[in-house]
Amino acid sequence: MKASEIRSMSAEELQSKLVELKKDLFMLRMQHATNHLDNPVKISAVRRDIARVKTVIREKELEA
Numbered sequence: 001m002k003a004s005e006i007r008s009m010s011a012e013e014l015q016s017k018l019v020e021l022k023k024d025l026f027m028l029r030m031q032h033a034t035n036h037l038d039n040p041v042k043i044s045a046v047r048r049d050i051a052r053v054k055t056v057i058r059e060k061e062l063e064a
Contacts, residue, residue: 001027003052006052006053007056010057011057013058014053015057017053018053021046021053024046025046025050029043
């Protein structure tokens with residue numbers, strides 16, 4: 001997910017996206033623990049997406 005896509009979202013969309021990404025990260029960690037994860041790089045990609053979303057949320061808070 002690109003930063004420009006994230007910045008175009010509203011605050012409510014960002015919060016829902018953050019919850020969704022955290023659920024995805026949890027599921028990926030569970031799959032990794034049980035050796036069912038095909039691509040472990042997905043974990044770091046989701047973590048980066050979470051960081052991007054949190055950064056944009058914080059930027060919007062500081063603007064207001």
